[in-house]
Amino acid sequence: MDIKSWKIMLAVDDYGSFTRVGAELGYTQSGITQMMKNLEKKVGFPLYIKDHHGIRLTNEAKSLIPAIRTLLNADEVIHQEIAALNGAQRGTIRIGTYLSCSIHWIPKIIREFQQKHPDIIIQVIEGVEGELADWIQERRVDIGFISLQKNHKYQFLPVMDDPMYAVIPENDPLAKEAEIPIEVFEGAPFIITEYTPGSDVHRVLRKNKIHPDIRYVTRNEFSSLSMVEHELGYSILPGLLLRGQQGKFVKRPLKPTITRQLGLAYSSLEDLSPASKTFLEYAKNFLLDD
Template structure:
């Protein structure tokens, strides 16, 4: 069946190898390779360059990929409509999110959802905002959980205000504050998170014309927390990124407070029943999680 071959080709491109595509599709490696070869023979064009260093798209493969992806997405939506009509609790929800959400929210949320509807499967991809944005527009995922750029082609609903916290070593002079003004941080070496996930903080620093001395720039909340714990400097991180390491350091909110805005984002109106259930249940499950903390 051609749609099966389309899925094999799409999975191979997304996974980067026949072996990984076979694991995703529950086929053998040879079966996936053969289905892609069948498409190439049928159409008379090479879709993939097969080299020892890996697989890459040929010009023909790159040109045909968007159409094949659209056909596979339409087939999933068709199945979703049929499931909705027949009341079947099955389907796939494809999620794209940032590391903090994947680590702190999804294990609890997905566990509960899978108990309620065990027939629904979940695929989770982790990336930064730009990558997740692309995944949505390419129809690689159904839902994004992140901070998007302004884009009229995406539907974004505010899901969570993630408060920024100033972090510093225990018994540090900053511990006398209940809330910390940015100007106070000018007196201490600062460890900057190199990710571009928060324009709000960047804008606050520019607007206030702060001259905070940056001693280190790195990416990774745990690395920053460990540097702060060692007395290298102070930093500012969203509360969600501190979940696993907050006992290592002290933290205070900013004065005035500042938040990273996390959204649930879709490209168009979701039609798949499994996706609609996920979107409907997510806010309530997150509220329940917050109360249990």
């Protein structure tokens, strides 16, 4: 059982499709199928199930995923350490990020970083609050651009306090107000992105004991903005995301002022590869100077 086989199994877990895995890793679908069958023979039990949803790993296979991620991370570190000893810096860095960060921060950071480190490959994966925290703990991503979560199990470098804003349809009477008391949302029609206990907006509502009438739950903040524009309800969104956005809505400061703390998260400094450590330091300095 070589590293290549484990990479394929991990990709099957991530993508749920042999076709997608083949496209990502440069193999044919039949090649992926054959390698998975060979791996099943070696481990002695089924690794995947095919159904109308696609491909998914068996429970036995899923139990191996944390160990496989640890193995592959260690393999990447070894290759990068060898490259560093030979006077080169190369490798792959997996970045997890919010939509707001991927719009305003990530492109600038990657462009300037890769001008100095052209042999380092950067993969960017977008997610929401709950997902990113899990991805960091599972080592699915090396570094996350995220907001600080309560009871977090990762290292966190704060870089910015990002204010949260009320987002109101432009023709709504509330649009005339200079700031919006948080109490206004009690029982009001509301649009929210990712309504989970770990989300920033959920934290804001819970802390202030506000119970809006949640009409729509979206996966994407731009979907929430569009619904506000069409007068389907109000929303609360972060300032970084709203930066430069225009439409048939207004953003107003909340009363009291509410912020989320944005920063760089990672499992531990010791577990980061040389390339990831270099990127972490570069991104931290970039954002603190921004």
